[in-house]
Amino acid sequence: MAGTGGKFKVRCPACGVANLIPADREGETGKCGGCHGALPPLYLHPVPLTDRSFDSFVAHYPGPVLAEFWAPW
Numbered sequence: 001m002a003g004t005g006g007k008f009k010v011r012c013p014a015c016g017v018a019n020l021i022p023a024d025r026e027g028e029t030g031k032c033g034g035c036h037g038a039l040p041p042l043y044l045h046p047v048p049l050t051d052r053s054f055d056s057f058v059a060h061y062p063g064p065v066l067a068e069f070w071a072p073w
């Protein structure tokens with residue numbers, strides 16, 4: 001992941017085609033080049049979530065999610 005000009009593969013959950021997504025489109029949804037179905041957004045950086053946003057984000061993201069939990073106490 002060098003610089004900001006790279007492209008990253010996002011696999012279509014419907015047809016399995018790997019789509020190349022530019023790094024500057026992070027967080028945006030797109031369309032699959034194979035079946036024109038919705039592609040999950042590319043995330044290159046961790047997305048901070050709160051107890052208000054966690055359920056909605058995780059429930060609507062169609063791919064696997066890696067979560068790290070921490071608390072200030």
Ligand SMILES: [Zn+2]
Binds near residue numbers: 015034037
């Ligand atoms: Zn597809």
